[in-house]
Amino acid sequence: MIIDSHAHIDTEPFDEDREEVIQRARDQGVEYILNVGCDIESSRRSLDLAERYDLVYSTAGVHPHDVKSIDEDTYAHLRVLLAHPKTLAVGETGLDFFKNYSPKEEQLIHFRKQVELARELNKPIIVHTRDAQKDTIAILADYFPKNAPAGSGIFHCFSGDQYLADRALEMGFYISFSGSVTFKKADDLRAVAKTIPAERLFAETDCPYLAPVPNRGKRNEPSFVRHVAQALADLRGVDIADFERASALNFFELFGVGRQAKTGTIAYQIRNSLYLNLTQRCTADCVFCTRLTKPVVQGYNLKLDREPTAQELWEAIDDPKKYDQVVFCGFGEPTLRLDTLKEVAAKIKSAGGQVRLNTNGHGNIINKRNILPELKGLIDEVSVSLNADTSEAYDAVTQPLPGFRNGIYDKVKEFIVEAKKYIPKVQASIVTHQKEVDEEQCHDLAENTLGVQYRMRRYNIVG
Ligand code: SF4
Numbered sequence: 001m002i003i004d005s006h007a008h009i010d011t012e013p014f015d016e017d018r019e020e021v022i023q024r025a026r027d028q029g030v031e032y033i034l035n036v037g038c039d040i041e042s043s044r045r046s047l048d049l050a051e052r053y054d055l056v057y058s059t060a061g062v063h064p065h066d067v068k069s070i071d072e073d074t075y076a077h078l079r080v081l082l083a084h085p086k087t088l089a090v091g092e093t094g095l096d097f098f099k100n101y102s103p104k105e106e107q108l109i110h111f112r113k114q115v116e117l118a119r120e121l122n123k124p125i126i127v128h129t130r131d132a133q134k135d136t137i138a139i140l141a142d143y144f145p146k147n148a149p150a151g152s153g154i155f156h157c158f159s160g161d162q163y164l165a166d167r168a169l170e171m172g173f174y175i176s177f178s179g180s181v182t183f184k185k186a187d188d189l190r191a192v193a194k195t196i197p198a199e200r201l202f203a204e205t206d207c208p209y210l211a212p213v214p215n216r217g218k219r220n221e222p223s224f225v226r227h228v229a230q231a232l233a234d235l236r237g238v239d240i241a242d243f244e245r246a247s248a249l250n251f252f253e254l255f256g257v258g259r260q261a262k263t264g265t266i267a268y269q270i271r272n273s274l275y276l277n278l279t280q281r282c283t284a285d286c287v288f289c290t291r292l293t294k295p296v297v298q299g300y301n302l303k304l305d306r307e308p309t310a311q312e313l314w315e316a317i318d319d320p321k322k323y324d325q326v327v328f329c330g331f332g333e334p335t336l337r338l339d340t341l342k343e344v345a346a347k348i349k350s351a352g353g354q355v356r357l358n359t360n361g362h363g364n365i366i367n368k369r370n371i372l373p374e375l376k377g378l379i380d381e382v383s384v385s386l387n388a389d390t391s392e393a394y395d396a397v398t399q400p401l402p403g404f405r406n407g408i409y410d411k412v413k414e415f416i417v418e419a420k421k422y423i424p425k426v427q428a429s430i431v432t433h434q435k436e437v438d439e440e441q442c443h444d445l446a447e448n449t450l451g452v453q454y455r456m457r458r459y460n461i462v463g
C-alpha cells in the first residue's frame with residue numbers, strides 16, 4: 001500500500017482519462033492520493049474528486065505562482081474549503097523565486113497569511129519552495145520553533161540542500177520527494193534523501209509533471225509513485241515494503257487518515273531480517289534515543305505493555321530460516337533479559353537460523369559476570385554501541401543510569417575485545433553528529449585498537 005502525497009489529477013491533462021488514471025493507481029496499490037489545490041478553482045476541483053473517490057483527499061491553498069490572482073474573497077473561500085473533513089491541509093503555498101510568476105512581495109505576504117491561516121485552523125501546510133530558501137525558513141521560523149513536534153506540514157517536491165532539509169525537520173516538517181530523485185543527475189538530492197528519518201519521509205508524483213524514471217518525459221500519474229518509492233527505498237538500503245509501511249504511518253500521524261501502528265510488536269521484519277523486541281528497558285538514556293518518547297522504527301510501534309516471554313518470541317519467529325538474520329534489537333537493552341535471550345537464541349540456532357545481537361555492551365555489569373562465554377554458539381554477530389572516543393564523551397552522549405556510571409566506557413571496550421573470543425563477527429558502532437565525539441578517533445579506535453568492524457549510524461535514522 002503506497003501513498004502519493006502530492007498530485008494534481010484535477011488538472012486538464014487528466015480530463016480525458018481521469019477515471020482510468022485513478023483505477024490504475026488502485027491497481028498499483030496506491031492507497032491514498034493527496035490532491036493539492038493551487039488556487040480556489042483547483043482546490044474546489046480537488047475537493048470534488050475527494051468527495052467522489054474514497055482514496056482521494058484534498059488540500060486548499062494558493063500556489064506562489066498564483067498569488068497575483070488573490071482578491072478580497074479568496075481567504076473566505078479557502079476557509080469554507082478547509083472546513084471539509086477531506087481537506088487535510090493548507091496549500092500548496094510557499095515561495096517560488098525561480099519562475100517569479102507572481103511578484104516577490106505578494107508571494108511573501110500570502111505565504112505568511114496562509115501559514116497563519118493554517119495555524120489558526122490547526123492544519124498542516126504543504127510548502128512549495130524553489131530558489132527561496134532563506135525567506136522560506138525565515139517566515140516559517142516565526143511560527144515553528146526549533147524542535148517543534150512533527151506535524152507542521154510537508155516540504156513537497158523537495159529540491160533543496162541538506163541545510164534546508166535539516167531546518168525543515170527541526171521545525172516539525174516532513175519531506176516529500178518526487179520523480180526528480182530518480183533522475184540521473186540528481187546525486188546531490190539523493191544524498192539528502194538518504195539522511196531523512198523514515199518517520200518524516202514521503203514519496204509523491206507532483207503529476208502531471210516530473211514523471212520518474214523509467215517514465216521520464218511522459219505525463220506523470222499517481223500509479224508511477226511506486227518508482228519514486230522504490231528509488232527512495234533503494235538508496236536508503238531498505239525494501240519498498242519498509243518504505244511503504246513507514247510512510248503509511250506518517251500519513252496517519254500527520255493527517256489522521258489511515259491506520260495507527262499497533263503497539264506491542266514483538267517481532268518485526270525490516271529488509272530480510274527479523275527483529276525481536278525483548279524490552280524497552282535500558283541501562284542508558286542516550287541523548288538521541290527515542291525508545292520512550294516515540295518508539296517507532298520503520299513504521300512499527302515497539303511500545304510494550306508487557307515484555308514477551310521466550311515462548312511468545314519463538315512463536316512470533318515461526319521459521320528463522322526465512323530470514324537472513326534474527327536480530328535481538330537494541331531499542332532497549334536485550335542483555336537485561338539474558339535468560340530469555342539465550343533460550344530463544346538456542347532455538348533459532350538449532351533451527352538453522354542466524355542470530356545477531358545489538359547491545360550497549362553493559363551486559364557483564366548488568367549480569368555481574370562475564371556473559372560472553374555463555375553466548376558462544378548462540379550469537380553469530382554482535383554490534384556493540386561504542387558511541388564515543390573518551391569516557392567523558394561517552395557519559396555525555398549515553399547518560400548511563402546511576403550504578404552504570406564511573407568508568408563504564410572502559411567496560412564497554414573490554415566487552416568488545418572479549419566478544420571477539422566467542423562471537424564470530426563483532427562490530428563497534430557510533431551515532432553521528434554528537435558534538436562531544438570525535439568520529440575519526442572512534443573509527444581508529446574500533447579498527448586499530450579494538451580490532452573490530454566500525455559502523456556509523458546517522459543520529460536521526462533508526463532501523
Ligand atoms: S543504549 Fe540503545 S536503547 Fe539504550 S538508551 Fe542508548 S540508544 Fe536507547
Ligand SMILES: [Zn+2]
Pocket residue numbers: 092127128129156157
Ligand atoms: Zn509545488
Ligand SMILES: [Zn+2]
Pocket residue numbers: 006008036092206
Ligand atoms: Zn504541486
